[in-house]
Amino acid sequence: MQTCYWQLQEHKEAEQAYAEAAALIQQGEVVAFPTETVYGLGADGLNGEAVTKIFLAKGRPNDNPLILHIADLKDIEPLTTGLNANARALAKAFWPGPLTLVVNKSALVPQEVSAGLPTVAVRFPANRYAQDFIKACGCPIAAPSANLSGRPSPTNAQDVLEDMQGKIAGILDGGSCAIGVESTIVDTTEAVPTILRPGGITYEMLTEVLGFVEIDKGLLDDKNFKPKAPGMKYRHYAPKASMYLLEDEATKALPAWTAKALAQGLRVGVLCSETAAKALPRSQNLLLSVWHSKEELAAELFYLLRDFDRTCPAVILAEGVSEEGLGLALMNRMRKAAGYQEVVAENGCYRLKNGAQLPAFLD
Ligand code: AMP
Ligand code: MG
Numbered sequence: 001m002q003t004c005y006w007q008l009q010e011h012k013e014a015e016q017a018y019a020e021a022a023a024l025i026q027q028g029e030v031v032a033f034p035t036e037t038v039y040g041l042g043a044d045g046l047n048g049e050a051v052t053k054i055f056l057a058k059g060r061p062n063d064n065p066l067i068l069h070i071a072d073l074k075d076i077e078p079l080t081t082g083l084n085a086n087a088r089a090l091a092k093a094f095w096p097g098p099l100t101l102v103v104n105k106s107a108l109v110p111q112e113v114s115a116g117l118p119t120v121a122v123r124f125p126a127n128r129y130a131q132d133f134i135k136a137c138g139c140p141i142a143a144p145s146a147n148l149s150g151r152p153s154p155t156n157a158q159d160v161l162e163d164m165q166g167k168i169a170g171i172l173d174g175g176s177c178a179i180g181v182e183s184t185i186v187d188t189t190e191a192v193p194t195i196l197r198p199g200g201i202t203y204e205m206l207t208e209v210l211g212f213v214e215i216d217k218g219l220l221d222d223k224n225f226k227p228k229a230p231g232m233k234y235r236h237y238a239p240k241a242s243m244y245l246l247e248d249e250a251t252k253a254l255p256a257w258t259a260k261a262l263a264q265g266l267r268v269g270v271l272c273s274e275t276a277a278k279a280l281p282r283s284q285n286l287l288l289s290v291w292h293s294k295e296e297l298a299a300e301l302f303y304l305l306r307d308f309d310r311t312c313p314a315v316i317l318a319e320g321v322s323e324e325g326l327g328l329a330l331m332n333r334m335r336k337a338a339g340y341q342e343v344v345a346e347n348g349c350y351r352l353k354n355g356a357q358l359p360a361f362l363d
Helices: 014-026 048-058 073-079 085-094 128-137 157-164 203-210 248-263 294-311 327-337
Strands: 004-007 031-033 040-044 067-069 099-104 119-123 141-143 170-173 184-187 194-197 242-246 268-273 286-291 315-319 342-346 349-352
Touching (some): 004 014, 014 031, 014 040, 014 170, 031 128, 031 157, 040 048, 040 067, 040 128, 048 141, 073 099, 073 119, 085 099, 085 203, 128 141, 157 170, 157 294, 242 248, 248 315, 268 294, 286 294
Parallel strands (some): 004 170, 031 170, 067 119, 242 315, 268 286, 268 315
Antiparallel strands (some): 040 141, 099 119, 342 349
């Protein structure tokens, strides 16, 4: 299949691009589009057959539901049997923006979107290109992230092309995504609203509006709980190289571990703050990705993980961050990327939290 490409930022006739993309959506095809979080892989959210094509293009398990994207507050009404006070308060406070609300679904929502659940996830994105595209389509746009299943989410059109060229009908290029991690998902259907996936709207921001918010136990380390957002149980974001996430006190080991790995002739990818980078040894074999703030790390994390697949280090060492604010979303994505190879310090010794052996390069 030929994949159409529209550059929106320099496109003098953006209206024409939206009209062409919307025509493809109305024909039941799949078009990727930018949002402020990550790029989405969109299809007509009320057309089950079109939605099935998203799952095929991504290689996504069909028990993993999609998010319906709207471009006007009132457009959520036909998709749900009703919004409670919590859902209304969150929509009022954070829409348009990087927040997805799980609400009880109406009969209008196809099974393919909700993967058989009685609920549906809905978001009103803030990105102008996303809004214009959705409005041109005239229907809710079902979309997951525009990556092949398991790969880091794409935050620019080139990364979408890498995964989707030839597999989908078109790509709208709106430049880099400002936030860079996927939306926060909040289940509003229970008495206590629950964060199913941390993202750009933080726990602290949600608590300020609602007073009390729970974090789904499936997101925490406890293996006895299954995540309530089906997608959160899958391995995700993983770069090809083995990645270790150094947490809390263990972040102090970063310079020594980097030196040991380099001494063994390994190419070492390091993802760390500007402060931590100053203490690292210099080497041609060091592939260094430095960030200056949590916001910057969020905006660049998936791009940097994909970049490691291009530069091919033998091992990746990443500095953990505190879980305040955006940190909760960042640690969630980095833990998944590292396949839960989390390094912690205990009584002056280092160990992997999952009980596995420390890597051989440390011997
Ligand atoms: P993606 O944007 O690719 O991360 O995919 C959408 C995410 O939303 C996945 O993690 C889904 O499991 C989650 N999701 C979608 N619909 C629901 C729902 N009704 N209840 C809980 N989680 C959902
Ligand atoms: Mg995804």
